[in-house]
Amino acid sequence: MSSSVSITLNQCSRTFTGGNMALKPLDLQVNAGETLVLLGPSGCGKTTTLRIISGLESPDIGGQVLFGERDVTALPIEKRDVGMVFQNYALFPNMSVADNIAYGLKIQRLPRAEIAQRLDDVMRMVDLQGFGERRIDALSGGQKQRVALARAIAVRPKVLLFDEPLAALDAKLRDRLRIEIGQLLRELGTTAVYVTHDQDEAMALGDRIAVMQAGRIAQLGTPQEIYHQPANAFVADFIGAVNCLEVLGTQPDGGLVVHGGALAAAHLQGVSSVYCRPEDIQVVPVGQADVRGKVVQSIFLGQTQRLLVDTGGTTPLQIEAPSRQRWPNGTAIGLRLPAQVLFHPEPAKAAVNAKEVANG
Amino acid sequence: MTAASKQPFGAASSLSQRVVKPMPTRRKSLTAMLALLPALVIFCAFWLLPFSRLIVMGAEADASSGISAYLTILTHRQYLISLATTVGLSFVVSLAAVAIAGVAGFFLARHRFFGKGVLVATLTFPLAFPGVVVGFLVIMLGGRQGALAQVSLWLFDERWMFAYSLAGLFIGYLYFSIPRVITTVMAACDNLDRSLEEAARSLGANSWQVTKDVIVPGIAPALLSTGAICFATSMGAFGTAFTLGTRLSILPLNIYGEFTNYANFAMAAALSVVLGVITWIALSFARKLAGTNVGAPV
DSSP, rough: OOOOOOEEEEEEEEETTTTTTEEEEOOOOOOTOOOEEEEEEETSSSSHHHHHHSSSOOOOTTOEEEEETTTTOOOOOOGGGGGEETTTOOTTSSHHHHHHHHHHHHHHOOOHHHHHHHHHHHHHTTTOTTTOOOOOGGSOOOHHHHHHHHHHHHOOSSSSEEESSSTSSSSSHHHHHHHHHHHHHHHOOOOOEEEEEHHHHHHOOEEEEEEEEEEEEEEEEEHHHHHOOBHHHHHHHSSSEEEEEEOOEEOOOSSSEETTTOOOOOTOSSSSSEEOOOOEEEEEEEGGOSSSEEEEEEESSSSEEEEEOOSSSSEEEEEEEESSSOOTTTOOEEEOGGGGOBBBBBOOOOHHHHHHHHHH | OOHHHTTTTOOOHHHHHHHTTTTHHHHHHHHHHHHHHHHHHHIIIIHHHHHHHHHHHSSBBBBOOOSSSHHHHHHOHHHHHHHHHHHHHHHHHHHHHHHHHHHHHHHHHOOOOTTHHHHHHHHTTGGGGGGGHHHHHHHHHSTTTTTHHHHHHHHHSSOOOOSSHHHHHHHHHHHHHHHHHHHHHHHHHSSHHHHHHHHHHHHHOHHHHHIIIIIIHHHHHHHHHHHHHHHHHHHOOOHHHHHTTTTSOOOHHHHHHOOOOOOOOOHHHHHHHHHHHHHHHHHHHHHHHHHHTTOOOO
């Protein structure tokens, strides 16, 4: 397969007519062969970033897009050698499956034998053997997205771009295709940028994830870093569930007083709140607990159950507990929050900007 | 009205409901029949009866040839030429209108510029004119005292004119066909899925290839159906042709001539039926073509 290239964005911003700056000046480096996921709520600028990389949008004056060492800022998408997969599949309805997949190869005027060979290869890769003559409207959603995927990789692009490719599919199919895309990307070793608002997809596919908020990158890191060391409250809140415990005071021994008890957290002194994930909180006998409260609701999730525990604060704590034990509402419960699972991200900035973008 | 509220027994037992159920359904279809009646009456009185009379009348002996008027059309040069001219002219007009206005409509749909609203309104203005006025405009342009004649007189000392020929008809028909195509094409372009073009471009297609492979197939149903409507309109256009002169041999003028000048009702009827059938075939053909291509879901 083609040797992969890195992607570099230098000071890329995008202002739309009407003065709405959808993307603040952005620096981003995608390493060669890496899959980078752009994750964020709608209106955060992730699609705009993808479109700037693809060449469908230009950055504002001063922005620069590099593929490897080559400056491609001025090149339109058809000259950039990218493969793109869209949310709505964007298959040509007037062509058969095979004609769709071979379209880019025909544009390149490859010899007929080579087109047939490559068509065969990619159709096997996406498990579509025997579908070549089908009409597009005779395919299911999952099959359509496979065709779109095959069409994008058939031309052996330098860069693969995904714009929420699984958003239109149902949950089961989404999981399956997610795994397949992951395998395919590893197999191809092509540099890929993947836009999604789905954190599971981001975690599963991304070598690194850029969490975006209001036209900025809130955090860039591996899935583990993003999940366990969120850079700010927005990231902590956006990725997975998180509890925020208000710190009411400090005990003489350094313990942090919170609603329902106190926490030993030597690394978090002088903070106004501490955060922890539901699955990191342990249920212990009330006598040995750091924090005590009452179960106000239990939500059965199958593998586990989510307990909402009122400790006297404004919002109940979310706890993950084994699913077989019953917790009637009102049961007293003891919780242990080990020091190493507590963290304190930067307070969420840019909340005002987020509103601006949403309105604009 | 629900089945339960109509049932005469009052009690809403499941048994009585099952017994009563068919009643309202039958009554409903009766009501539907009654509602259809006015439409049926109008259909019979103003369409079915006159048209069948027309068909029958066309089969009667033609005043001049003495054989059935339908046969006369097929066997007499004068009518055949007139038929071919009308069909040919309408076809060429539709083709030209779709080609010219298709490009213009696509451009207008895709570009925003100052004064676009005014321009679109101006372009579609000819739809407001009756055929007579269009004919008049053609005379102003290409008639004896028309703009072209004035210019050529000044430049070459000759009067150039085209208004009273087929060229004049062509210009006139084109004039009222273009607005129809522009509005239809603009609407079709708005409905095109932009990501299809983006996908084609990402695969390396240049703008000519995108046009050929994505845009034209995408708006083909609209082009076909609007072309067919232009064809049908041109086939039957009377006002323009009449204004430009009765010397031209085209079907609508023939019908008028046979009817008013020669009182040859059989011929007029036969020509009317032929005109109607050709137009109807064109329309249903395009509708069918458009139907199979329209809305292939993405």
